Amino acid sequence: MNLKKKEKEQAAPEKNLEPAAVAGKPAKKNIFKSRKFKYGGIATVITILFIVVVIVINMIMGVLDSKVVMEVDLTPNQVYGLTQESIDFVQGLDKDVEINILNSKDSFESGGQYYVQAAAIIENYSKYSSRVTVNYVDLVKNPTFAANYEDENIASNDVLIKCGEKHKLVKSSELFNSEMSYSTFSYVVTSSKAEQSVTSAMVNVTSDEITKVAILTGYDEADYSSLTSMLTSNNFDVQEVNITTDEIPEDAKLAVIFAPGRDYDQSSLKKLDTFLSNNEKLGKSLVFVPNTQPDQIPELNSFLEEWGMSVGSGVMFELSTDHLYNNTTPFWSAAEYVDEDYSSVITNKSIPVSVMQSRPIEILKESESIKVLLESTENSGIYPVDAAEGWQPEESDLTGPITLAAVSTKQVSGVDDVSNVAVVGSAAAFASSLLSSTSVNNSAYFINMFNTLAEREDTVLIEAKTLGGATMSVTTNVSIPLGVVFTIVLPLLILVTGLVIWIRRRNR
Incomplete structure (x- = not known):
């Protein structure tokens, strides 16, 4: 019986596993087992996995971008990145610093390419140090923020830096250098000093001491606003002192006489002596910049002679064409760097300090205590005060090099500190157009000169950047x-x- 059953099973036709044909039509294939589905499914899975991986990587990079510098700045002078000086400063911070950009990010950057650059610079601070946080504060949506700083004239696009109870407001105009365009009769941004201003403000709020500078007035001085702006932007506390009525503050480290219109009297000169003596403790410095007009200043010269220097009559002229900015005038030229201590921070010495209508400085005695800082070439001389119209220099008039800036140091036995008197012959060298220009080194050089005279250690020297x-x-x-x-x-x-x-x- 079992044999017959087995024979029937063998004789029975095999069951067709494929769907039966209907009405003569071919059987439908199982699409889930087809080759097309198999490879198409694999491709779909790979595509989905690829998209997921891209999304995850994008999220990770987005988080890292706010903490780490991910961009590569390919611009010639790294205009969108921090200089090594700022990086070293923020990485050495031991206090928390908060940088508030007073606008939304989109509105701030809508101001133009220089605002985009400023935003990139400021955001980089937090990427180099966990001590720094950067916030965008929309004053329209957050009106109470400005109310917390009623002593400041806060406006949109300003930057407020805070550390503990101390704060420093950087106005939007202080982020850039600008000059008047006479074709449009409006101010045009020429370079960015966002990093310089923000880093300086951070130094200000994190430092325990601020160096004070007294600008001496009372003698019809020329406009010194550009000098004040340069000093303020570099973390000096600048205040005006009328020397005809007031004493120079004891806590001032530096005093400046800028282009007086008339000579000092004996009372004011005595105040200068008292300041520099500092009760015989020294440690003070004076910077004297004579007027561009060749006025006679016998009293001030008598004071300078005690320091081994004097301001000569006339103005310096330069005949070396490779040192002239405008071949039509020999009175606007490039100065030569001399003393290394005052020019060591200049990264590119092929870029000169520009001087215009500089008074000659006479060194009255050879001494190690007197240093020449800047000078003209040998192919230069002094244009006489009483020169006749059409005067032309002869070979004997070429008396160069002419000293254009010098410093004299006084030291007393048994006293650790020293006092200094520096003389810069060109008041025009401090013009805003030259201090803001990246084509000359005026700003960097004179900032370093003030830093050196003040013996400042917590200094960060950053030059302006041009986006062109x-x-x-x-x-x-x-x-x-x-x-x-x-x-x-x-x-x-x-x-x-x-x-x-x-x-x-x-x-x-």
Whole structure:
């Protein structure tokens, strides 16, 4: 019986596993087992995994970008990145610093390319130190923020830096250098000093002591606003003192006489002596800048003679054409660096300090205590005060090099500190157009001069940055082959490659 059952099972037709044909139509294939589905499914899974990986990487990079510098600044002078001086400063912070940009990010950057650069610079501070946080504060949406600083004239696009109970407001105008455009009769931004201003403000709020500078007035001084702005932007506490009525404050480290319109009297000169003596403890410095007009200043010169220097009559002229800014005038020229201590921080000494209508400085005695800081070339001389109209220099009038800036140091036995008197012959060297220019080193040099005289250690010297890039010129011999390659050869290569791939796939 079992044998018969087995024979029946063998004789029975095998069951068709495929769906039966209906009405003569071929059986439908199982699409889930088809080759197309198999490879298409794998491709779909790979695509989904790729998208997920991209999203995850993008999220990770987004988080890292707010904490770590991810961008590579390819601009020639790293205009969007921090200088090493600022990096070293923020990495050495031992206090928490909060930087508040007083606008939304979009509104702040809508101000133009220099605002975009300023935003990039400021955001980088927090990427180099966990001690620094950067916030965008929209004053419209958060009106109570300004109310907390009623002593400040806060406005949109200003930057407020805070450390503990101390704060420093950087006005938006202090982020950039600008000059009047006489074609549009409006101020145009020429360079960025965002890093300089913000780093200086951070030094201000984190430092326990601020160096005070007294600008001495009372003798019809010329405009010194650009000098004040330079000093303030570099963390000096500047105050005006009328020396005809007031004493120079004891807590002032430096005093400045800037281009007085008339000579000092004996009472004011005595106040200068008292300040520099500092009760025989020394430790003070005076910077004297004579007026560009060759006025006689016998009393001030008598004071300077005690320090081994005097201001000569006339103005310096320069005949070396490679040192002239304008070949039509010999009174606007580039000065030569002399003393290394006062120029060591200048990173590019091929960029000069510009002087205009400089008074000559006479060194009255050879002494190690007197240093020449800046001078003209040998092909220079002094234009006489009483020169006749049409006067032309002769060979004997070329008395260069002429001293344009010098410093004299006084030291007393048994006293650790020293006092200094520095003389800079050109008041025009402190003009805003020159201090804001990246084509000359006036700002960097004179900031370092004040820092050196004040014996400041917590200093960060940062020069302004210009966003203008260099233009790449392409000759006709180069442009024609490049045009053929990119407009004919490359498109044909892409077309042929596409046809070959299409034909091969079609014939599979």
